[in-house]
Amino acid sequence: MISVRNVAMQFRSREGAVQALRGIDLEVRKGEIFVLLGRSGSGKTTLLRCVAGLERPSAGNISLGGRTVFSDGEGIFVPSEDRELGMVFQSYAVWPHMTVFENVALPLTQGKKKFPKTVVKSRVSEALRLVQLEELGGRPAPLLSGGQQQRVALARALAIKPRALLMDEPLSNLDARLREELRFEIRDLVKKIGITVLYVTHDQVEAMGLADRIAIMDHGVILQVGDSQELYHQPASASVAEFFGSMNWLDGRISEVGILETEIGRLLADVARSVGSSVAIGVRPEDVELSVSASGGMNEFEGQVLSRIFLGEYILFQLQIRTQKITAKVRGIAGLQDRMYLRIPKDKIRVFPSRLANLHSAAKETTLPVN
Amino acid sequence: MEMMVLTRMKRGSLFDRRAVLVGISLIPVAALVLLVSVVIWMGFRQTGGVSASYSLDAYRQLFGDAFTYKTLLNTGIFSLVTLAVALLFGVPAAWLVERTDLQPKEIPQTLMILGLLTPSFLSAMGWVFLLNPRIGILNTLITSIPGMEWARINVAAVPWMGVIQGLGLANVAFVMVSPTFRVMNPAFEEAAKVHGLTFFRILRKVTLRLAYPGILAAAIFIFMSAVAAFDIPAVIGLSNRVFTFSTLLYIQVQPLDGLPRYDLAGASAVLMIGISLLFLWWYFHTLKWGHRYAVITGQSYRPRQVELGGWKVWAWVFLGTYFLLGQILPLSVLVWNSLLLYPQVPSLSSLSQVSLANFRALSIPQLLIGARNTFILAVSVPTLTLLFSVALSWVVVRSKLRGRFVFDIFSFLPHAVPHIIFAISAAYVSIFFLRSFLPVYGTIYILLGVYVLVWISFATRNLNTALIQIHRELEEAAAVSGISLFRILWKILLPLLGPALINTWLWVALLAYRELTMASILATTRNLTLPATMWGLWLSGFYPKAAAVATLAVIVMIPLVFLYWFVGRRILAMERIS
Numbered sequence A: 001m002i003s004v005r006n007v008a009m010q011f012r013s014r015e016g017a018v019q020a021l022r023g024i025d026l027e028v029r030k031g032e033i034f035v036l037l038g039r040s041g042s043g044k045t046t047l048l049r050c051v052a053g054l055e056r057p058s059a060g061n062i063s064l065g066g067r068t069v070f071s072d073g074e075g076i077f078v079p080s081e082d083r084e085l086g087m088v089f090q091s092y093a094v095w096p097h098m099t100v101f102e103n104v105a106l107p108l109t110q111g112k113k114k115f116p117k118t119v120v121k122s123r124v125s126e127a128l129r130l131v132q133l134e135e136l137g138g139r140p141a142p143l144l145s146g147g148q149q150q151r152v153a154l155a156r157a158l159a160i161k162p163r164a165l166l167m168d169e170p171l172s173n174l175d176a177r178l179r180e181e182l183r184f185e186i187r188d189l190v191k192k193i194g195i196t197v198l199y200v201t202h203d204q205v206e207a208m209g210l211a212d213r214i215a216i217m218d219h220g221v222i223l224q225v226g227d228s229q230e231l232y233h234q235p236a237s238a239s240v241a242e243f244f245g246s247m248n249w250l251d252g253r254i255s256e257v258g259i260l261e262t263e264i265g266r267l268l269a270d271v272a273r274s275v276g277s278s279v280a281i282g283v284r285p286e287d288v289e290l291s292v293s294a295s296g297g298m299n300e301f302e303g304q305v306l307s308r309i310f311l312g313e314y315i316l317f318q319l320q321i322r323t324q325k326i327t328a329k330v331r332g333i334a335g336l337q338d339r340m341y342l343r344i345p346k347d348k349i350r351v352f353p354s355r356l357a358n359l360h361s362a363a364k365e366t367t368l369p370v371n
Numbered sequence B: 001m002e003m004m005v006l007t008r009m010k011r012g013s014l015f016d017r018r019a020v021l022v023g024i025s026l027i028p029v030a031a032l033v034l035l036v037s038v039v040i041w042m043g044f045r046q047t048g049g050v051s052a053s054y055s056l057d058a059y060r061q062l063f064g065d066a067f068t069y070k071t072l073l074n075t076g077i078f079s080l081v082t083l084a085v086a087l088l089f090g091v092p093a094a095w096l097v098e099r100t101d102l103q104p105k106e107i108p109q110t111l112m113i114l115g116l117l118t119p120s121f122l123s124a125m126g127w128v129f130l131l132n133p134r135i136g137i138l139n140t141l142i143t144s145i146p147g148m149e150w151a152r153i154n155v156a157a158v159p160w161m162g163v164i165q166g167l168g169l170a171n172v173a174f175v176m177v178s179p180t181f182r183v184m185n186p187a188f189e190e191a192a193k194v195h196g197l198t199f200f201r202i203l204r205k206v207t208l209r210l211a212y213p214g215i216l217a218a219a220i221f222i223f224m225s226a227v228a229a230f231d232i233p234a235v236i237g238l239s240n241r242v243f244t245f246s247t248l249l250y251i252q253v254q255p256l257d258g259l260p261r262y263d264l265a266g267a268s269a270v271l272m273i274g275i276s277l278l279f280l281w282w283y284f285h286t287l288k289w290g291h292r293y294a295v296i297t298g299q300s301y302r303p304r305q306v307e308l309g310g311w312k313v314w315a316w317v318f319l320g321t322y323f324l325l326g327q328i329l330p331l332s333v334l335v336w337n338s339l340l341l342y343p344q345v346p347s348l349s350s351l352s353q354v355s356l357a358n359f360r361a362l363s364i365p366q367l368l369i370g371a372r373n374t375f376i377l378a379v380s381v382p383t384l385t386l387l388f389s390v391a392l393s394w395v396v397v398r399s400k401l402r403g404r405f406v407f408d409i410f411s412f413l414p415h416a417v418p419h420i421i422f423a424i425s426a427a428y429v430s431i432f433f434l435r436s437f438l439p440v441y442g443t444i445y446i447l448l449g450v451y452v453l454v455w456i457s458f459a460t461r462n463l464n465t466a467l468i469q470i471h472r473e474l475e476e477a478a479a480v481s482g483i484s485l486f487r488i489l490w491k492i493l494l495p496l497l498g499p500a501l502i503n504t505w506l507w508v509a510l511l512a513y514r515e516l517t518m519a520s521i522l523a524t525t526r527n528l529t530l531p532a533t534m535w536g537l538w539l540s541g542f543y544p545k546a547a548a549v550a551t552l553a554v555i556v557m558i559p560l561v562f563l564y565w566f567v568g569r570r571i572l573a574m575e576r577i578s
Helices: A044-052 A100-110 A117-130 A146-159 A176-193 A204-210 A228-233 A238-243 A355-367 B002-042 B057-064 B066-099 B106-117 B120-131 B137-143 B158-182 B186-194 B199-228 B231-240 B245-253 B262-292 B309-338 B357-361 B364-398 B404-411 B419-432 B444-469 B472-480 B485-514 B517-522 B530-539 B543-577
Strands: A002-013 A016-028 A033-038 A059-064 A067-071 A085-088 A164-168 A196-201 A213-218 A221-226 A248-256 A259-262 A265-268 A278-283 A289-291 A300-310 A315-321 A324-330 A339-343 A350-353
Touching: A002 A044, A016 A044, A016 A221, A033 A044, A033 A176, A033 A204, A044 A059, A044 A085, A044 A164, A044 A196, A085 A146, A085 B472, A100 A117, A100 A146, A100 B472, A100 B485, A117 A146, A146 A176, A176 A204, A196 A204, A204 A228, A213 A228, A213 A238, A221 A228, A221 A238, A238 A278, A238 A350, A248 A265, A248 A324, A259 A278, A289 A324, A315 A339, B002 B262, B002 B364, B002 B404, B002 B419, B002 B444, B002 B485, B057 B262, B066 B106, B066 B158, B066 B199, B066 B245, B066 B309, B106 B158, B106 B309, B106 B543, B120 B137, B120 B158, B120 B231, B120 B309, B120 B530, B120 B543, B158 B199, B158 B231, B158 B309, B186 B199, B199 B245, B199 B262, B231 B245, B231 B530, B245 B262, B245 B419, B245 B517, B262 B419, B309 B543, B357 B543, B364 B404, B364 B444, B364 B485, B364 B530, B364 B543, B404 B444, B419 B444, B419 B517, B444 B485, B444 B517, B472 B485, B485 B543, B517 B530, B530 B543
Parallel strands: A033 A196, A033 A213, A085 A164, A164 A196
Antiparallel strands: A002 A016, A002 A059, A059 A067, A213 A221, A248 A259, A248 A278, A259 A265, A278 A350, A289 A339, A300 A315, A300 A339, A315 A324
């Protein structure tokens, strides 16, 4: 549905050229909710705005439902108003000088396609019903709450029956509770309509709650695409693992096949890397098992409890093992001591190329000219 | 393939729509650049006709003449006194209104803003009636006291003209400095207070230090305005042969005897533009520096208000003195003199001579031409100004056009170049070059054109500020939903700019209504305006008659000013709701 091929984008800023997107490839399937997840400055919003036609990429191709809307090779740039999209903005962008009804109706009366009055009326009320605002049609926009403005923006985007719906951090200005509520609502709504959605957020929980598939972006590139489970359990790189959920990191070296030498001691793991290489070892806090007594099993270490925080659903422990601090998320635990035993199941250990090595290769990449 | 052709065409049509806005913006920018270039060219061109020789003679004569240096000195003294008086009244007034518990604040605030609209030639005339060495009311009163002969004040002395100009620009100082005090984070002062500093030390070491960039920016702006000021030096100084640079320019192209010296005017203008540019650079430098003082924070707060206590009386005395000297006294004296055949001190005997004789003696047809022209200008000038300014602001703020900053810089030219220079340039072009095929000289169109050009910078600044505050996503949301650029302008941007548009329209209308500087150069018997009529009478020595025209102008202006004030309050109220 939305196809992005090798899209690059350069900004000119005062400090010089900034590479906002570096060769992005992306395929959003019809009817899918696709989330672009990344920190601020990762290029996710720029990519969305390129799809919307609000920014013009410096290179690449973009097509919507088979129609090329941007191609630097062919010199095509279809302006925003001809792309037949719906978009929900971070600021909602509800026009403040109009009522709710007028906001939703304006694209239908002033847009490229013009509809007769009766159609406009039924389309607007249908859209407002979808977002449960049918009662508020006559209300001036500035008198709406944040959540209501968000719904108006959604209704406005849906009323024109767009080919795809673009959403730019639509929930980030709302409070936590409302955010959660609207997240479910948005997913139900767009699934009911069956519209293709490209959604931008920096919130991992939001992404997991909404998405059919997620692309993780960083520094203008896509690190990995997949569904929530894939990204969580099989992160392709240390960066993805770090971004998607929290992680305990250990530096280590493969001393023998299946054996890692680390700062906390020797770990047994299934590693498919050559002996002698330096690696980064990641263990998720919820995968760490704690007990008051030693079980004598493998990968077991004794640690000093530094802190213990009760967070309702789970308890967060911080333990000191030699020079290293390890965080553990535990559901409930029998007994409590200053020193506890910590066990890391073999299959929960993730091994990546050393982050130090990563840094080196990244540095090489930027300093060495491309052959 | 067909699809591709179609999209290409659409891309073309989008470009066309933007090109319309760029094209509209180009007209005033090109005209401004042309007028400034002509002035520079004028200084090297010897004879006035179409055939001419080029030399540096004008510059040699200008810089070889002691009179030039005397005028420079006069302008310097005049502007410095203006600055001192404007800050003396404007800055404390701003502080009193913004940072103390003085109540009600609306009275000084409203009077200050209305004072901005009072044409300065009115107060200049009033002060001549008060302080003329021979006939001035105050001088008559002072010298009637035995032994006080020495205290006679000569209003035409450069420092006194500066005082009167300063009283007029104190409003500007007030309006420019107020926001600096308003947005000042009280935490800075509270920190000083908690750590044991006394009130006056906090005022000196913290408040004024933080406000310093704001005050300095206002000071530079006021100094520049004083250098360019025409009305007061003209009304007071010209008949006494006391010149500042703007009246020197005037006399060079409208000499009492001999031919106009456009070459000299060109050289003088270049000197003046040079000085202005220097100050303009300093002004922007100061503004940038002001931003570094992070006196503004994101959180909303009301600055702590200083309790005046017993000082409240003195605060009102201070403000009252200002309004008395700046507005009430000169304006009432002006009206008083319009009712007398010759200037007299108010008394029972002079009261019996009050009549409308001056008004009756005015030429009605001439007055009607003036009124009609003034009215046409007061309506058409702000309308055209807004048309150009909306296009310019959009290009500067919203378009991603690569050369847009060029538009921004050139639309700022009228701030840097004194208005009288644009008028002289327009006169020169229309008299010598456009006469045969576009005879605009002596018509209302030349006034219309020049007025629009010089006020575009003011209107564009206003609209830029308003446009920046409108979230870009409001337009992007419309574009994504399939609405084209002109419809976005019409349905989204103009309604949202509404308050700023109305405000700017009214302000420019009032400026056009009271304009004298450019009219004094460009008005002939055919395209007289009300201020130009008054100016003609004043220059010919018919002071009471000129006062009568001025009084009429004030009477017509009062409803306009009230309209402005009323609409301004409505806009404020509207903005508070949304």
